[in-house]
Amino acid sequence: MPALSYRMLNIGGLPAGLLGLEELFAELYDAGYGPADENLHKALIAGVKKHNFIPAPALPEYGRALCMEYARYCRQKRSGKAAAARDYGTWRGYPREQIPWFPTIAPELCNDCGACLDTCAREVFERDENGHVWVAEPFLCLVGCCFCKSVCEPKAIHLPGQEILKNYREKM
Numbered sequence: 589m590p591a592l593s594y595r596m597l598n599i600g601g602l603p604a605g606l607l608g609l610e611e612l613f614a615e616l617y618d619a620g621y622g623p624a625d626e627n628l629h630k631a632l633i634a635g636v637k638k639h640n641f642i643p644a645p646a647l648p649e650y651g652r653a654l655c656m657e658y659a660r661y662c663r664q665k666r667s668g669k670a671a672a673a674r675d676y677g678t679w680r681g682y683p684r685e686q687i688p689w690f691p692t693i694a695p696e697l698c699n700d701c702g703a704c705l706d707t708c709a710r711e712v713f714e715r716d717e718n719g720h721v722w723v724a725e726p727f728l729c730l731v732g733c734c735f736c737k738s739v740c741e742p743k744a745i746h747l748p749g750q751e752i753l754k755n756y757r758e759k760m
């Protein structure tokens with residue numbers, strides 16, 4: 589049996605590594621699930637649980653993040669863009685996905701102005717089908733950068749403090 593794909597998702601502002609996500613998305617897409625399908629949420633959670641542990645209190649956040657990611661997958665498929673797992677590279681010798689440096693957006697403060705999206709050169713932000721800005725690719729974020737935070741007038745963007753980076757010494 590081929591090895592399952594592995595990728596990180598931004599679940600409620602925290603990185604979570606998931607096995608088999610690409611295979612699950614492809615299976616649901618081929619089965620005709622659209623982003624607005626009423627059974628999508630249940631199918632995603634059941635599919636992810638086959639290979640991953642989801643703590644019960646985190647189920648709503650997982651459901652929300654998985655539905656958003658699946659909607660993005662469908663957009664990419666329909667536009668003909670390959671929805672392939674990305675290689676995020678390394679930082680100071682550590683896999684990029686191990687560095688918890690990326691923006692999170694406080695939805696109650698964000699007015700979807702798009703300033704962060706226009707400022708970031710790394711395609712970290714996207715708009716969903718309802719026009720809401722979200723952090724679609726957290727691990728494309730440049731470690732140590734704070735640009736988007738400085739242009740967000742309602743102060744909806746949070747980033748970690750620079751001091752956390754001291755925990756990651758250069759790997760030889």
Ligand code: SF4
Nearest residue numbers: 698699701702704740
């Ligand atoms: S700049 Fe701030 S308010 Fe504007 S879309 Fe980005 S997060 Fe939302």
Ligand code: SF4
Nearest residue numbers: 708729730733735736
């Ligand atoms: S911190 Fe910099 S690289 Fe990261 S999302 Fe914001 S603007 Fe983009």
